[in-house]
Amino acid sequence: MSAGRVVEALKAPFRGPGRGLFTAGLAIVLVFVVMAVFAPWIAPYGPTERSVPLQLAAEPQPPSWRHPMGTAQLGYDVFSRVVWGSRVVLYVVTLSAILSMAIGVPLGLVSGYYGGPLDRGLSMVMDSIYAFPGIVLAIAVASVLGPSPTNAAISLSVVYVPTFFRMVRGQTLEVRESLYIEAARALGYPDRVTLLSHILPNVAPTTLVVFGLAATDAILTEAGLAFFGLTVSYPQPDWGLDLRMALKDIPNGVWWTTFFPGLAITLLALGFALIGEGLGERYAIRTER
Amino acid sequence: MGEPILQLRDLRVYYYTLLGAVRAVDGVTMDVGRGEWVSIVGESGSGKSTLALAIMRLVPPPGRIVGGSILFDGTDLTRLSEAEMRRIRGRRIGMVFQDPMASLDPVRRIGDQIADVYLEHGVASSKGEAIRMAGEALEMAGLPRDWVDRYPHQLSGGQRQRALIAAAVALKPELLIADEPTTALDVIVQAKIMDLIEGLKRELGMTVILITHDIALAAERSTRIAVMYAGKLVEYGPVDAIVEDPLHPYTRGLIESAPDLWGEKRLRGIPGYPPDLRRPPSGCRFHPRCPLALERCRSEEPPLVRVGDRLVACFRALERR
Amino acid sequence: MAGLARYVAVRASLIIPTILILYTLVFIILRVIPGNPVEAVLGTRYVPPEVIKEEMHRLGLDKPLYVQYFDYLWRVLHGDFGESLVVRGRPIAADLKYRIPATIELVVAGFIVSVLLGIATGTAAAVRRGSRLDYAMRLYGIVTYTLFIPWVGALLILLFAVHLHWLPAGGRLSASVSLHRITGIYTLDALITGNWPAFLDALRHLVLPAFTLGLVLSGPYTRLVRANLSDVLQSDFIRAYRARGLREGKVLRYALRNALIPVVTYMGLQLAILLGGAVLTETTYSWPGLGSYLYERISLRDYPAIEGTVIVFAFIVSVISLIVDVIYAFIDPRIRY
Ligand SMILES: Nc1ncnc2c1ncn2[C@@H]1O[C@H](COP(=O)(O)OP(=O)(O)OP(=O)(O)O)[C@@H](O)[C@H]1O
Ligand code: SF4
Ligand SMILES: [Mg+2]
Numbered sequence: 001m002s003a004g005r006v007v008e009a010l011k012a013p014f015r016g017p018g019r020g021l022f023t024a025g026l027a028i029v030l031v032f033v034v035m036a037v038f039a040p041w042i043a044p045y046g047p048t049e050r051s052v053p054l055q056l057a058a059e060p061q062p063p064s065w066r067h068p069m070g071t072a073q074l075g076y077d078v079f080s081r082v083v084w085g086s087r088v089v090l091y092v093v094t095l096s097a098i099l100s101m102a103i104g105v106p107l108g109l110v111s112g113y114y115g116g117p118l119d120r121g122l123s124m125v126m127d128s129i130y131a132f133p134g135i136v137l138a139i140a141v142a143s144v145l146g147p148s149p150t151n152a153a154i155s156l157s158v159v160y161v162p163t164f165f166r167m168v169r170g171q172t173l174e175v176r177e178s179l180y181i182e183a184a185r186a187l188g189y190p191d192r193v194t195l196l197s198h199i200l201p202n203v204a205p206t207t208l209v210v211f212g213l214a215a216t217d218a219i220l221t222e223a224g225l226a227f228f229g230l231t232v233s234y235p236q237p238d239w240g241l242d243l244r245m246a247l248k249d250i251p252n253g254v255w256w257t258t259f260f261p262g263l264a265i266t267l268l269a270l271g272f273a274l275i276g277e278g279l280g281e282r283y284a285i286r287t288e289r
Numbered sequence: 290m291g292e293p294i295l296q297l298r299d300l301r302v303y304y305y306t307l308l309g310a311v312r313a314v315d316g317v318t319m320d321v322g323r324g325e326w327v328s329i330v331g332e333s334g335s336g337k338s339t340l341a342l343a344i345m346r347l348v349p350p351p352g353r354i355v356g357g358s359i360l361f362d363g364t365d366l367t368r369l370s371e372a373e374m375r376r377i378r379g380r381r382i383g384m385v386f387q388d389p390m391a392s393l394d395p396v397r398r399i400g401d402q403i404a405d406v407y408l409e410h411g412v413a414s415s416k417g418e419a420i421r422m423a424g425e426a427l428e429m430a431g432l433p434r435d436w437v438d439r440y441p442h443q444l445s446g447g448q449r450q451r452a453l454i455a456a457a458v459a460l461k462p463e464l465l466i467a468d469e470p471t472t473a474l475d476v477i478v479q480a481k482i483m484d485l486i487e488g489l490k491r492e493l494g495m496t497v498i499l500i501t502h503d504i505a506l507a508a509e510r511s512t513r514i515a516v517m518y519a520g521k522l523v524e525y526g527p528v529d530a531i532v533e534d535p536l537h538p539y540t541r542g543l544i545e546s547a548p549d550l551w552g553e554k555r556l557r558g559i560p561g562y563p564p565d566l567r568r569p570p571s572g573c574r575f576h577p578r579c580p581l582a583l584e585r586c587r588s589e590e591p592p593l594v595r596v597g598d599r600l601v602a603c604f605r606a607l608e609r610r
Numbered sequence: 611m612a613g614l615a616r617y618v619a620v621r622a623s624l625i626i627p628t629i630l631i632l633y634t635l636v637f638i639i640l641r642v643i644p645g646n647p648v649e650a651v652l653g654t655r656y657v658p659p660e661v662i663k664e665e666m667h668r669l670g671l672d673k674p675l676y677v678q679y680f681d682y683l684w685r686v687l688h689g690d691f692g693e694s695l696v697v698r699g700r701p702i703a704a705d706l707k708y709r710i711p712a713t714i715e716l717v718v719a720g721f722i723v724s725v726l727l728g729i730a731t732g733t734a735a736a737v738r739r740g741s742r743l744d745y746a747m748r749l750y751g752i753v754t755y756t757l758f759i760p761w762v763g764a765l766l767i768l769l770f771a772v773h774l775h776w777l778p779a780g781g782r783l784s785a786s787v788s789l790h791r792i793t794g795i796y797t798l799d800a801l802i803t804g805n806w807p808a809f810l811d812a813l814r815h816l817v818l819p820a821f822t823l824g825l826v827l828s829g830p831y832t833r834l835v836r837a838n839l840s841d842v843l844q845s846d847f848i849r850a851y852r853a854r855g856l857r858e859g860k861v862l863r864y865a866l867r868n869a870l871i872p873v874v875t876y877m878g879l880q881l882a883i884l885l886g887g888a889v890l891t892e893t894t895y896s897w898p899g900l901g902s903y904l905y906e907r908i909s910l911r912d913y914p915a916i917e918g919t920v921i922v923f924a925f926i927v928s929v930i931s932l933i934v935d936v937i938y939a940f941i942d943p944r945i946r947y
Contacts, residue, residue: 128631131879131927133886136904140920141639143908158639216756223758224890228908243760247894251779255768262761269756277752347852349844379854386853391846396868396943406854440943456854 013282022278025212028271032264036086043077047084047237050075060254070256072246076235078257082264085237089268092149092231093218096156097211103157104164105207109199111165112172123169126162134159134217135224142230152231156221160214167210168203175199205283212276219269239265293360294464294496295321295344300357302336302343309567313339313352315520318593319600323463326490326497328507330543331517334563337500338387340517341466344498345384346374362463380410383457383495387469389449393441400424400437403456410460422459429492430455431485447478454485461493468500483510504547508532516540519564519574526599536596536606538579573603581605614939621935625928632924633686637679640917641671669695669914691918696910702918705903710922711794712782713899716823717888719816721881723824728831733866735832736839747832755829759887763822763894770818778815780896787811819895823887827880834876838869871942878934882927 013022035042050057057075061067069078111119129137138155145151175198225231226240234241239261246257302314313336321327329337342348344359346366359366361382366374378384386392394402403426404419406412413419424434430451441449450470457465467486471479487510490497501507507514507528514531516524516539524537535541542559561578564570570577576586586604593602601607666672669692670681685692691702735747771779782796783789789808792799797816800809842848842865851861889901896902900919907915 124627125631125635128628128635131628131882131931132632132635133882133884133889133923133927135886135889136920136923137639139889139904139908140636140916143911143916144640144913220756220758227760227890227893228905230908240758240760243758243764247760247764250764250767250772253768253772255765258761258764258768262758262764265758266756266761269758270753273752273756345853347849349849375855375857377855378852379856384850384853386846386850388846392850394847394851394864394868396871396941397864402851405851405856405860409854409856409860442943453850456850 013279018278018281020278021274021281025271025274025276025278028267029275032086032090032268032271035083036090039083039087043080043083045077045080047081048076048235049080060249060257062254063256069260072242072257073249074235078242078260081237081242082239082260085239085242085261085264086268088149088226088232088236088238089219089222089265092153092156092222092225093215095150095153096160096218096222097215099153099157100160100214101164101207101211104161105168105203107161108165108168109172112169113176119169122165126165129158130162130166135221138221138225139228139230142225142228147230147233149231152222152225155225155230156218159221160218163210163214164207167206171203171206172199175202205279209276209280209283212272212274212279215272216269216276219265219272223265292323293320294323294325294362295498296358296360297340297344298358298360300340300343300359301355302339302348302352303355304339304352306351306567311566312520312569313566314343315566315569316357317517317520317522318357319515319522319525321464321496321498322512323496324494325512326487326499326510327513327515328499328501328511329515329517330501330504330507332502332543332559332563334566335517336520336566337502337517338468341384341468341498341500344466345378345382347378376410379406379457379462380460381462382464382466383460383462385450385454385457385465385467385470388473389446389453389470390473392453393449395441397440398437399427399439399441399444399452403427403437403452403459406456406459412460423455426455426459427452429458429489446474447482450474450478450482451485454482454489458489458493458495462495464496464498465490466498466500469502470499471506472501472503479506504532504543516543519569520566521574521602522593522600523575523603524599524601525593526597526601530597530599536599536601537575537603538581538605539575542578575603617939618936621939622932625932628928628931629925632928633683633921634679636917636920636924637682640913640920641675641678669693686918686921691921692914694912694915696907696912696915702915705915706900706918706922708794709898709900709903710926712897713885713888713892713901714926715795715797715816716819716891716897716899717881717884719820720823720827720884720888720891721877723820724828724880724884725831725877727824727828729835729866729870731828731832732835733839733862735836736843736869737862739840744836747836751829751832751836753829754825754832755827757826759822759826759890760894762826763818763891766818766822767895777818780815780894782812782815782897783808784811784815819891819897822894823884823891827884827887830876830880831873834873835866835869838872839865842869871938874934874938874941878931881930881934885923885926 013019054075056071060073061071063070067077067079069082072078072081107122111122138152138159141155141158142152145154222231223240223243226238227244229241229244232238232241234245242261243258243265246254246261249257297317297319300314300317301312304311304313315336317340329340331337339348339352343354344361344366346354346369348354354367357367361377366377369377393399400420400423403423404413404416407419407422408416413422420437424437427436428434432448432451432455436444436452441452444452454470465486470486471482474482483506486497486499489495499507499511504514511528513526514528515522516531516537518539524531524535524540531540532544535544539559546559559578564574564577572588573579573582573586573591576582579586583604589604591602591604591607593600594607596606663672670678673681689703691706694700694702694705731747731750735744738744767779770777778784787808789796789799789805789812790803792802796812797809800806800812848861848865851864888899889904891897892899892901893905900922904916904919907919
């Protein structure tokens, strides 16, 4: 692929239908990425630093100029914890996306290309996993691996490998069929290189759309794992865990300790969802949800 | 021809698309007499279906009736409320569509779909009665009475069209509009369906408007033929006159390009394509394809004028008067 | 109908491989991958090796894996999930039996809410296709899906329980209300026994969790109904209905009937997601079902309990997909048995 074509391909999502959704989603995600990368400069306090005088630390303090998102128990600054927490979330989700793509995409290609019993067996297993509630599966895996961000990422990839597998396998089958029909007429069978060179350009946009949707899911599942205490251990910051710890503030009418971490989860998930939606509209790809 | 049952006056129906207004029906004026069988012919895209849907006031958005009137038995349908119009649809005007495979609800029994008509128009007072009447309607359309229990997927194309005709004539409407009712069917079934429509017309004393692009089919049973081109009525007159001595060059082209009796295409077709109805040609809309076009045809629109017992819109046709 | 009966039988027999695959999957994850669950439980303090060995033996974890595989399968098929590692001598099956009805009640209620919300929003969008309302409904479909359940739960509790005092913040039944337990599905039990105060109380407890779950999972229905219904509304048979003078309300009803058939196939998948969502919903609202059980046992590292719960989830998922397929066969006359 020439440099010009790469540039064209990169520009494509910003044009045509769905560009508004895509751009908005990308902007949201970028804000969180910047937050994670520059956390030490953006966050006014450390994640586990007492940010108020000792006598105020016992009770959560409502939002103020000094603490735009208020403070949590032990005097933690909620804003700072939201900023620092983005690091864990993005680490887990990025790692899991890489893992599940690295496993799901090749498996889907091989399965769809060779067909036969291998394909049937793999598909059956993948479909079973796919039909299983993702968060329960992730919780099961994470609970045996033990709580850590990397283990959480591994658990998530167990859930999302089938998503990529199913999509790539379907596309491979489709391309293979159409190539066979075309090639059988003139040349005999298409060789592997031809096949790949036809499949990959088709698979790429779909992979991106599925990535957007899977990442949305993964953010929410990561938050669920954190909520279950399966990513980091308190008081290390992770949005889902912070939300869990703050639930006990609710009977006292304290809203800011749950509101802001939860908002961060939903916003980041929304960012990826919009990217997926925008790309889906751009390439007219219909997904199952 | 008796008193007119339907009078279209300068009817205009446009589709407002993002790329401009498609003038699908653009100033059509015609009368249909009670008891007549009028066939409307024309190439694909000439506005035949739009005209039919306009009479039913069922033009889908972005389409709209933008002008003119539709007098049905003296009432202007364009002025009726939606509720009043609903009482005419299915009761006084029946309609049959092109694709019998898609025109029946796949998940409801045939009988239930026909029974709807009786219930909706207050003719039957109970579901049971309506289903019984639906059975009679099926029988009238040449299907067994007990097929009320069947689902559409259990019927062939021709049988489905019979069921649809049964639903359309269930309340013995005065006017039946059939939009290419046999295009999707094979030739033998085609003839049977046309026979059925003809039989029902006689039995129920209906007026029939048949839409088709097959001028041979139109010639078989019609009293009159109306020829549409690019949203306009270009010629309208008795079958024999139109078929044997077409006045409009477009009608002549249609007849010459029609398949002959053995179903083989004749060599001559009309060269060129129908125009883009968002920007129809100036003057006579047929002029870019017309072998007889004059200079004035480009700029001046030929009016629809009476020539003997027919109407025609062509400058050259007037010369023969 | 013989055809349908045969179809149901064939489809039901397909559930066996599905359950086996999921069982194997869970087994691999929970017994093959990890080190030693006993050590994991006792892990933090020093335990003499003999004790660990004895404990492993008691739980049958010292046998070869393939023996464990069939052993456990055999026991599970007989409703025996072993004993808790944490609460000694407590059969896990008893816990599960107590918790399952709570989860089913929540999932069914959440399912109903999500379907109703999805149909309402999707229909509104399809009928006014291209309008501002349509746009809003599309956004609804995207945004609701990205809501984090415990967050929505927390906000709803704040509003309706803490500030307005309209609804309880959690649990299934007020302490002051007594109810004779029959199925374990409280609203149903209250109805069976004609216990109206208990019914209202159980319902009041159910409202927030069910709404939370239903709202978050209604988005896919919004999309599906919107897409299917706008296709159906443009189809020929709808035009044919109108041409026979049917009222628009009736036409819409028939259109929906067609549009909803493909939606049913999605329900199987969606119910699995609902079960996942229920885990978080239960934990947020202290709803004593399988999800909060999972939560408790994970913090206690009670492996047999975790394993049993996950297997039960797998079983429920398989049964649900069976039920959905059978329903589909019933409502679509075109289906070939
Ligand atoms: N929903 C619509 N939106 C926009 N334009 C439309 C729509 N329906 C029809 N048209 C346009 O209106 C014109 C007339 O269409 P119409 O269907 O009435 O033609 P027709 O004579 O029935 O053709 P056919 O023989 O193919 O059925 C065509 O140019 C068509 O493209
Ligand atoms: S008016 Fe002119 S262009 Fe039109 S049909 Fe007649 S001769 Fe041809
Ligand atoms: Mg047509």
